[in-house]
Amino acid sequence: MRDDDTNTPAANLAVRTSANANARDAADAAHKPRRKASIRASNETHLLTCAEAVFAERGFEGASTALIAERAGLPKANLHYYFPTKLALYWRVLDDVFEEWNAAADTFDASDDPVIAIGGYVRAKMALSRRRPLGSKVWANEIISGATHMQDILLKQVKPWMESRVQLIERWIDEGLLAPLDPKTLLFMIWATTQHYADFEAQIRALAGKRALSAASFEATTEEVVKMILRASGARSPAG
Amino acid sequence: MRDDDTNTPAANLAVRTSANANARDAADAAHKPRRKASIRASNETHLLTCAEAVFAERGFEGASTALIAERAGLPKANLHYYFPTKLALYWRVLDDVFEEWNAAADTFDASDDPVIAIGGYVRAKMALSRRRPLGSKVWANEIISGATHMQDILLKQVKPWMESRVQLIERWIDEGLLAPLDPKTLLFMIWATTQHYADFEAQIRALAGKRALSAASFEATTEEVVKMILRASGARSPAG
DNA sequence: GTCTATATGCTGATAGAC
DNA sequence: GTCTATCAGCATATAGAC
Numbered sequence: 001m002r003d004d005d006t007n008t009p010a011a012n013l014a015v016r017t018s019a020n021a022n023a024r025d026a027a028d029a030a031h032k033p034r035r036k037a038s039i040r041a042s043n044e045t046h047l048l049t050c051a052e053a054v055f056a057e058r059g060f061e062g063a064s065t066a067l068i069a070e071r072a073g074l075p076k077a078n079l080h081y082y083f084p085t086k087l088a089l090y091w092r093v094l095d096d097v098f099e100e101w102n103a104a105a106d107t108f109d110a111s112d113d114p115v116i117a118i119g120g121y122v123r124a125k126m127a128l129s130r131r132r133p134l135g136s137k138v139w140a141n142e143i144i145s146g147a148t149h150m151q152d153i154l155l156k157q158v159k160p161w162m163e164s165r166v167q168l169i170e171r172w173i174d175e176g177l178l179a180p181l182d183p184k185t186l187l188f189m190i191w192a193t194t195q196h197y198a199d200f201e202a203q204i205r206a207l208a209g210k211r212a213l214s215a216a217s218f219e220a221t222t223e224e225v226v227k228m229i230l231r232a233s234g235a236r237s238p239a240g
Numbered sequence: 241m242r243d244d245d246t247n248t249p250a251a252n253l254a255v256r257t258s259a260n261a262n263a264r265d266a267a268d269a270a271h272k273p274r275r276k277a278s279i280r281a282s283n284e285t286h287l288l289t290c291a292e293a294v295f296a297e298r299g300f301e302g303a304s305t306a307l308i309a310e311r312a313g314l315p316k317a318n319l320h321y322y323f324p325t326k327l328a329l330y331w332r333v334l335d336d337v338f339e340e341w342n343a344a345a346d347t348f349d350a351s352d353d354p355v356i357a358i359g360g361y362v363r364a365k366m367a368l369s370r371r372r373p374l375g376s377k378v379w380a381n382e383i384i385s386g387a388t389h390m391q392d393i394l395l396k397q398v399k400p401w402m403e404s405r406v407q408l409i410e411r412w413i414d415e416g417l418l419a420p421l422d423p424k425t426l427l428f429m430i431w432a433t434t435q436h437y438a439d440f441e442a443q444i445r446a447l448a449g450k451r452a453l454s455a456a457s458f459e460a461t462t463e464e465v466v467k468m469i470l471r472a473s474g475a476r477s478p479a480g
Numbered sequence: 481g482t483c484t485a486t487a488t489g490c491t492g493a494t495a496g497a498c
Numbered sequence: 499g500t501c502t503a504t505c506a507g508c509a510t511a512t513a514g515a516c
Binding site: 229 | 296297298299300301302303377380381383384385386387391394395398399402419421422424425426428429431432433435436437439440442443444446447448452460461464465467468469471472473474
């Protein structure tokens with residue numbers, strides 16, 4: 001590993017955003033056509049999409065830059081022009097996935113009614129599993145492999161989020177709005193159950209049939225999951 | 241892929257068992273020392289143990305026979321002497337994992353009381369996650385990657401088991417011993433939640449601390465999970 | 481910005497001496 | 499049954515012509 005530890009996914013995220021902005025500014029300032037920057041942007045996003053699929057299917061070590069480039073319809077050297085190393089490309093994919101995880105996490109704070117907060121969060125996580133299963137699989141692969149490239153995100157972003165949500169859940173328990181339970185166990189159960197519909201797609205398809213993952217069926221399953229999680233947590237609304 | 245479809249994990253399992261028996265018989269019949277057969281057996285099990293760890297960490301494509309052999313302290317050629325191809329070795333690992341999955345599945349039939357049956361099954365799955373997390377990770381990796389090497393096991397063994405358990409759950413619902421729910425969603429929730437403690441070990445360690453996976457803590461967590469799953473399913477004992 | 485050609489090392493698997 | 503030496507192919511990454 002030649003990269004120093006400032007080049008983490010989170011650090012990369014910041015770099016990327018400002019780098020893109022700088023590229024556009026430079027093009028504008030020189031009165032050059034915006035074309036180059038937009039070719040770059042579209043090639044980068046296309047490569048990221050293909051990389052997400054290959055990393056999901058084969059994990060970091062199993063994925064090859066040749067296969068990613070082939071799926072993107074670009075020569076391998078072109079991939080290395082945009083992303084210097086396979087690891088840099090991987091970190092960008094992890095970043096993108098975490099951004100969506102974060103957006104879903106916000107729905108937890110939509111209300112101080114645990115029925116609405118927990119129900120809404122479960123629905124958001126289920127929707128994410130359906131909309132972007134590949135991203136969830138990349139995340140899962142990374143953690144199964146020991147989460148070596150994600151320690152920073154886990155410790156600096158996910159952990160604080162979890163800890164404040166644990167306090168919120170404990171308050172709800174004190175107020176009698178939730179059954180006495182271990183908050184972390186509840187959160188892990190929500191993550192496990194909702195992400196299962198993305199990560200274990202292939203097993204669900206084999207066991208429950210292709211229809212099980214159709215739009216209508218998935219929506220019904222989502223409501224089943226919401227119902228069961230709410231029952232598991234013993235949630236009730238403050239008013240009632 | 242040069243192997244024909246009779247060489248599936250399930251087929252391999254049968255072959256292995258009889259092959260081992262034959263090897264022992266032959267040695268006994270020829271009055272040769274038992275040594276050779278037991279060297280074979282011990283090398284094979286050792287290689288299987290190391291292979292399980294490497295496949296868990298890196299997935300099938302990411303794992304290399306060189307690394308597996310190195311961890312086993314054997315030359316790579318020796319590995320290929322016992323297991324002709326990487327795929328054959330992988331299938332044997334999948335078999336072993338499935339055997340344990342199957343043993344845990346039996347606990348579901350320990351009683352006709354859903355509180356005992358479901359609670360016991362959850363405890364068995366949690367115990368398995370703790371005792372053999374690497375096996376669970378291999379299974380998870382395989383399914384995330386599309387379950388291409390497990391279609392037979394899923395369709396011929398897991399699916400029938402699931403379908404008969406679905407009928408049992410439906411009967412319990414009819415008898416008023418479970419809340420009205422979709423049985424498959426309940427089973428998926430049990431699998432997802434219990435396997436989470438094996439597959440997402442690294443995340444749990446990062447978020448909840450190393451202590452979270454200690455023996456005492458894990459036992460407490462198991463009871464939390466049992467409590468929440470039973471509440472989610474609305475289970476009650478027939479007598480009460 | 482694109483892409484052919486190539487460097488360097490690792491991959492699964494085998495040959496054949498011991 | 500063990501293991502060194504080696505194969506052909508694929509891995510990541512780069513050089514340099516266009």
